[in-house]
Amino acid sequence: MIYSSYRINLIASSQLQKIKQMKQIITAFAFICFFIQAQAQIGNNPDVPDHTPMMNKTWDAIDKMAYKVTYNGAKKVYTPFYPKELKALENKVVELPGYMVPLHSGRNHKNFMMSVLPVMQCQFCGSNGIPPMVEVTLKGTAIKFSEDPIKLKGKMIFTKDPLKGNSEIQIIDAELAK
Numbered sequence: 001m002i003y004s005s006y007r008i009n010l011i012a013s014s015q016l017q018k019i020k021q022m023k024q025i026i027t028a029f030a031f032i033c034f035f036i037q038a039q040a041q042i043g044n045n046p047d048v049p050d051h052t053p054m055m056n057k058t059w060d061a062i063d064k065m066a067y068k069v070t071y072n073g074a075k076k077v078y079t080p081f082y083p084k085e086l087k088a089l090e091n092k093v094v095e096l097p098g099y100m101v102p103l104h105s106g107r108n109h110k111n112f113m114m115s116v117l118p119v120m121q122c123q124f125c126g127s128n129g130i131p132p133m134v135e136v137t138l139k140g141t142a143i144k145f146s147e148d149p150i151k152l153k154g155k156m157i158f159t160k161d162p163l164k165g166n167s168e169i170q171i172i173d174a175e176l177a178k
Helices: 002-041 057-061
Strands: 066-071 075-081 095-100 111-115 133-140 150-158 167-176
Touching: 057 066, 057 095
Parallel strands: 133 167
Antiparallel strands: 066 075, 095 111, 095 150, 111 133, 150 167
């Protein structure tokens, strides 16, 4: 009886060691996966586009736009708030690098959104939530959609009532810049 109890304890101890080793392996694997994903999100993976080079003073100002929340009875009303850095760009011609985000299906676009992240990258991954975007209306003819970054030059305006259909910040009469 003592022998079998000793043997049971020995087997249980051996299995506990195996469980501990498996936990260590799983922990190490999870850490490696997390590290790889973190590296991909901060631009060290050449297969994942890094939006950092797209950021400039104009994008930084656009990114500061916020919403004031007020109430109309029980209904929440969100009103765009343009800080002074952004307000200083109103009705000014700006240059903006970024990626096309189509609003409609098709190959050629005259009206689209522009973002610091490409369409093929999840817009909700990484840090800081949704990236800044503006609506673009081209001055001339439509351009062919591209997954490569483009640079535009156009006049920045603010929509007075974005709930009626347009983006809060627009670049109008835009042309491709070189």
